[in-house]
Amino acid sequence: MRVGIVGCGLIGQKRARLLRDASLSAVYDVDQSRAQALAAVQGCRAVADLPEVFAASDIILVSTANHALAQIALAAVRAGKHVLVEKPGAIRSSELEELQAAAQEQRVHVRIGYNHRYHPALQQARSLVDSGAVGDLMFIRARYGHGGRVGYDREWRADPRLSGGGELIDQGVHLIDLSRWFLGPFTSIAGAAPTFFWDMPVDDNAFLHLRTASGATAWLHASCTEWKNLFSFEIYGRTGKLHIEGLGGSYGIERLAFYKMLPEMGPPETTIWEYPRGDQSWALELSAFLEDIRLDRTPQPGLAEGIETLKIVEEIYRASAR
Secondary structure: OEEEEEOOOHHHHHHHHOOOOOEEEEEEOOOHHHHHHHHHHHOOEEOOOHHHHHHOOOEEEEOOOHHHHHHHHHHHHHOOOEEEEEOOOOOOHHHHHHHHHHHHHHOOOEEEEOHHHHOHHHHHHHHHHHHOOOOOEEEEEEEEEOOOOOOHHHOHHHOHHHHOOOHHHHHHHHHHHHHHHHHOOOOEEEEEOOOOOOOOOOOOEEEEEEEOOOOOEEEEEEEOOOOOOEEEEEEEEOOEEEEEEOOOHHHOOEEEEEEEOOOOOOOOEEEEEEEOOOOOHHHHHHHHHHHHHHHOOOOOOEHHHHHHHHHHHHHHHHHHHO
């Protein structure tokens, strides 16, 4: 299938490098020099406007700043294109609801780019949970963060008009999505999104306490004052625990530890997997989307999951503004 990319910054470039089972037909960016540079590397066309990239493509990958994601995805859907839109997909859940209605009308598929589900440690953890290896799930404790960089508080992510918020809507949404994937829908939402360090009108930390109808709980912390990059995701079951650490690169080697409770309890039986071969989640995610389209199945995570995640974000921001 022919893929077009809208937004040729770092994420758009990464998407282009990791395409599998599809061909890159055209790229577009409001900064034409960026589009031309990417087209030269990838051997495709840099086009002058959105209708042209839509006409050249079957699937559109939208990799812009947050404020433009939903608008461009909606235009692509109305042009009859399947869309993979980067997380969070929009800056308001209502934008995704409008996109959902249009996708249903046009009979096309939309996937939200929550690629962390396709990291090997998280895929293995999902398999272990599904097999019953850790028993019924009780709670999740997770942390995700980076330390920013000089001038971080003057970049687009620090402008609420462009980003829709700070660290919560940036990295925090990954934690929410992963927690919902394992625990199910949350019916109780509490938390705060303060700004401790950076000189910006958006949050640099977010603390969440989420509970399902059955009481399963997620304690989540996303931070851009984490001076050493960190990813830690712990899943607690009644008969075992799973702990994912690292995402590769600056986050350290990706690992999964499985702590299996013994009948006599005491120190658990421990198995550790390491995944040192780099991040293939972006390529696997696109392959799954191609399969969604081929089988005419609803993508997961898709718009329904994206809407619920943004509703949680909105509730935390409302609580923080009181």
